[in-house]
Amino acid sequence: MEMNQYLEVFIEESKEHLQTCNVQLLELEKNPEDLSIVNEIFRSAHTLKGMAATMGYEDLANLTHQMENVLDAIRNSKIKVSSLILDVVFMAVDDLEAMVFSIAEGGDGKREVSEIVQKLAMIEKGESLGSLKAMDEAAAAVMEAETAVTYHPEYDQFEQTVIQQSKEQGFQCYEISVTLREDCLLKAARVFMVFEVLEKCGEVIKSIPAVNVLEEENFDQSFLVSIVTIESQEDIKNKILKVSEVHNVSVRLVELEKGKEQPSINHDINVPSRQEMPERQPNKMEETSALHNAKKDERKEPAPSKQAAAGNKTIRVNIERLDILMNLFEELVIDRGRLEQISNDLNHPELNETVERMSRISGDLQNIILNMRMVPVETVFNRFPRMIRQLARDLNKKIELEIVGAETELDRTVIDEIGDPLVHLLRNAIDHGIETPEIRRQNGKPEEGTVTLKAYHSGNHVFIEISDDGGGISREKVLKKAVSQGVVTEETASSLPDRQVYELILASGFSTAETISDISGRGVGLDVVKATIESLGGSITIDSELGEGSTFSIQLPLTLSIISVMLVEVEKEKYAIPLSSIIETAIIKKEDILNAHNQKVIDFRGKVVPLLFLEDVFEVAKREEDEFHSVVIVRKGDRMAGLVVDSFIGQQEVVLKSLGNYLTDVFAISGATILGDGQVALIVDCNVLIK
CATH class of the missing domain: 3.30.565.10 (Histidine kinase-like ATPase, C-terminal domain)
Incomplete structure (x- = not known):
């Protein structure tokens, strides 16, 4: 039976079950007598074990089985829940997560878990918790000794070729060992800053531990990076030492022995690029829920059935495809606005009817596209x-x-x-x-x-x-x-x-x-x-x-490029105010405007609301004051303001466009849009105005 087709589903469902375990274990710590919580964790662990066994990941299945035994002993009242026992179970969940992430990154899901399995077995047998503490102290001593060991990376054939060719072009390869301070709390942030420094010096070709391990802070205080650069050892060392909370840096020149091929190594090495440190997965997949019964008989080819067909109702879509779809739809919205304008000008009944129908359909399509990208x-x-x-x-x-x-x-x-x-x-x-x-x-x-x-x-x-x-x-x-x-x-x-x-x-x-x-x-x-x-x-x-x-x-x-706005006019300039910021619109008399602390205000439903005249904010040429003012009441959280405009044009859906690199700091403007008649309207950032 070909298992690759189920790998994506296995990874996603495994992450969901492990998240359930984490959440429910926290609940169990607060309510140690509640066996329903134990049963919930047991069900997730049992399902995960079956899925792992079916997919052939024995280490993952064995560790889950041992954790399942402890949970079974708890729900049968053979052992009582304590913080020390939960600490061990949490450690087991951490190892399971590491295995699943290894599989997601193309690894084999293998991991050294004999120590945690031994601890779980001791708990299951009811052995004294003092033995667990002794094990932890011994493990800490071993870990402390291991931190003093220097990494000795080995390079595969491709990496050797890169190093050799770089040397021929006048570059050098250095192995840089970085040790963070013992009290460093944000190790991942410091690693990021070190990589940022190194990538300005040259090209990083190897990292030990792997980049994803460094991001998740699953390392002690030291890590090693191999880099190809033209800069000197001393310059590189001094630059890294400027990063706060770096305790020590050592730089060693890499010399490859000619004619001697190095053996492959067991480290899970990931070669980081400039984009890789901020994002662990460059090709992010749109997450959708998927149901799959992983406990199928490996010896039987699954026969198509109505039940199986009914369960297969979700797919995973690359986020880049959704970006392309969104860009195409943005252009459609601009053309839709233009078509509505032409329809209004011609006032042709059949054309009006067709445009209205197209607007309704494209509106539904828009909601679907936007919801596809939204995640809680x-x-x-x-x-x-x-x-x-x-x-x-x-x-x-x-x-x-x-x-x-x-x-x-x-x-x-x-x-x-x-x-x-x-x-x-x-x-x-x-x-x-x-x-x-x-x-x-x-x-x-x-x-x-x-x-x-x-x-x-x-x-x-x-x-x-x-x-x-x-x-x-x-x-x-x-x-x-x-x-x-x-x-x-x-x-x-x-x-x-x-x-x-x-x-x-x-x-x-x-x-x-x-x-x-x-x-x-x-x-x-x-x-x-x-x-x-x-x-x-x-x-x-x-x-x-x-x-x-x-x-x-x-x-x-929100990064949603299509928004609903209220179009308003100030002198002959058009502005768009997002509907999501608007409470309501109003027409007020000039004599209703009051003064408080050098600020013009109005009484709006029993609340004092400050007024902002957009002609002053955006320095538009003023005209003679009217007896009445058009006001848009907007809010941010529990604060409100009234934006005074000349007139309301109406509601419209528009495409939010960036103002570009040259206009990044325009006050109270979040972007611009192209209207149906080809004019450009600036989009008002109400949150900035209310500040």
Whole structure:
């Protein structure tokens, strides 16, 4: 039986079952007496075991079987749930995830798991937990000894050829061993920065451990990179040492022995390119749910049946194909608008009827295309509870994670990129925001700190907020460090508002060891976070209150290029305001406008709403004031504003086009669109105006 046709389904379903195990194990820790949770984990493990055995992945099946035995003993009341037992089960799930990712990347799914299998067997037999602790201490001693061992990479025939040809052209190949500091919390971020430095020096040809292992921080403190470059050893070493939290760098020249072919090696080596570090999978596939009974008899060829046909109703589509489809549809929307304009001008009954029908059909088609690309942010959020549990245990803190708005949908391309910045911000909040239980008691706070992860839509943007009820950020300490490092001058520092002061910690080079101790650790890895978010067309802001906590707010574009807008006119200029930002439109009298704190406001349904005249915002030539004003009431979160325009044109669906590289910083404009009559209308960014 040919198994390759089922490989994609096996990988996706395995990831789903392992995610279920992670989520339910966290629930079990909170409710150790609830056997229904154990049964849920057991079912996922049992299904995974059957699928792995059917596909021929014996190591994966054997480890799952041993984990299944422990779960069976728990549900039969032979052993009681404890944190130490769950730690071992979590370690088993980590190994299973590593095997599945290995298979997804073309590997054989094999992994050395004898130690974890031995621990699970001890738990199943009811042996003392002290034995497990002794094993952990022994393993830690071995690991500590292994960290001192230097990697000795071996090169395959292709890599040897690359090195040899590069040398003939005047380049050299160096093996660069990098060791991070023991207290480095954001290892993946530092690895990313090291690779960024190296890729400016030359071409990276090998990495040990593999790039995906480095991204997931599944390594100790050291890693090795082989690079072909024209720069000197000393220059490369000095450049890497400038990366914060790098403890040591050693550079060795690679000399290949002529005529001697090196043996193949067992390391899972991945050759990173410039694009590979940010994205583990260059060809991202659109995830769709798929049902497949993996426990089929290997000896029998599956016969086609109605039942089998009914189950095969999903396919996986490469995201690049969806991009092409979206681009074609954007052009169709522009032509549709033009056709509607011509139809209105000619006023031909049959033409009008045909255009209306085409508009309805293309509207339905548009919704389908957009929904195909949308993914709930819970696909990213789901991995955080497990991470926070482990960090809280490592730091001896009590932390509760609250997730709000996990059903909020984002475009798939943004979902793929936002995971790492959120990991860094959450770790920052846990390690440096939330205080220890002792300090929280002294400050009159509950011992358990709270970190809130919230997502919501506002206009044509999605906002993700990470809030903590920890110690907050000290304005004085941030300014002191910023002045000492030359980030700002003393004269400028005194006049900066609080929000701008807090955002200084996002500056490149601000996250140093001294900063960690002086400024409650704020800034660790945040330069990398800011760069990633801005590369997505987003922005990050920080609010904090000393002693009360901090909120990091990320604003991201939906990246949906077709949006519904209200077209308005200011003088002879046309502007488009996204419908998703609009509460309602109104006509107000001139005498209804009031003044409060040097700001023109109106009373809107019992609330004071500030007015913004778009003719002033965009510096349009003013005309004589009318007795009445047309106002568009917009909102961002719980804040509102009234945009004063000359007149309303009407609702329309438009294609959002970028203003290009030369107009990246135009205030309050998120893009432009081509209207049906060929005119260009600028799209107003209401979120910026409300700020």
